[in-house]
Amino acid sequence: MKIILIAMVFSLMVVLYASKLAYIQLVKKHLKNEEWLPIVNESGGVYGKITRSLSLQENKYYHPVIRIALMHKGKLFLKASSSAPDSKSFPWDYPLARYLKFNESLEDGVSHIFNENNGKTSNLSARFIVRYIHQETKQMIYLYICNIAHETQLGQNFLNGGKWWTPKQISENLSSGIFSNLFENEYNLVSSTVLAATRLMYDWDCAN
Known part of the structure; x- marks a missing residue:
């Protein structure tokens, strides 16, 4: 026994x-x-990392997010089915946006956004415009601009479901609920900077 x-x-x-x-x-x-996100302070310095799934549940750490504004002849390209991190009800927003991964540089992050979204955009680059904090979503936004010389640089698949908006059209529809909160806060903050950049770079395109 x-x-x-x-x-x-x-x-x-x-x-x-x-x-x-x-x-x-x-x-x-x-x-x-798991996708690991860098934890940053209000100055942008990295002091740790956390899995994306856990962090988004807690919503208490700042994470860098890259957003790229596509411009063509003074117009902004927006999509209703946005890939923006704060998009929940699919409002109009920049289609090129993603969280920066841990140990990923901003330059690599921008390149990955172009490569992941459309093969034809892989030969594009973008210029940094402004960095700011969106407190509601705990995101440190790095806004870039890519001035498109010709719409064909993007490819029809990428353009499907999108629309080129003039500054006037955007201004007339702000606070109407058709844009994401992130886009509206951002546009109010950087519209003068973006418009000024458009004038300065009108003859410049982002093709390498």
């Missing part, structure tokens, strides 16, 4: 050990596939 009891205890220990190993492997696999 004693031998049987010892055997049962041993078998139970083996099962528990195997279960623990399986759990550890599952956690490791999950963490490996």
Whole structure:
């Protein structure tokens, strides 16, 4: 009887050990596939990292977000089915936006945005305009501008579902609920900067 009891205890220990190993492997696999975001202070300095899923649940850490404004002849390109991080009800917004990943430079982040969204935009680049904090979403926004010389640089698949908006059209529709909150706050903050940049770079396009 004693031998049987010892055997049962041993078998139970083996099962528990195997279960623990399986759990550890599952956690490791999950963490490996997780997207890690840098945690930054209000000056933009990185002091830690956290998984995206956990951070968005807590909404208490600042994370850098890259947004790229596409411009053509003074107009802004917006899409209703936005990929912007704060988009929930699919309002009109910049279609090129994403969280910067941990250990990813801003330059690499911009390149990845172009490559991930449309193959034909992979030969584009963008210029930094302004950095600001959006407190509601805990995002440190890095706004870039890409001045498109020809719409064909983007490709029809990318343009589908989008629209080129004039500053006048945007101003007339602010606070109407058709734009994302992030876009409206941003536009009020940087409209003069963007318009000035457009005038300065009218003959410049972002093709390498």
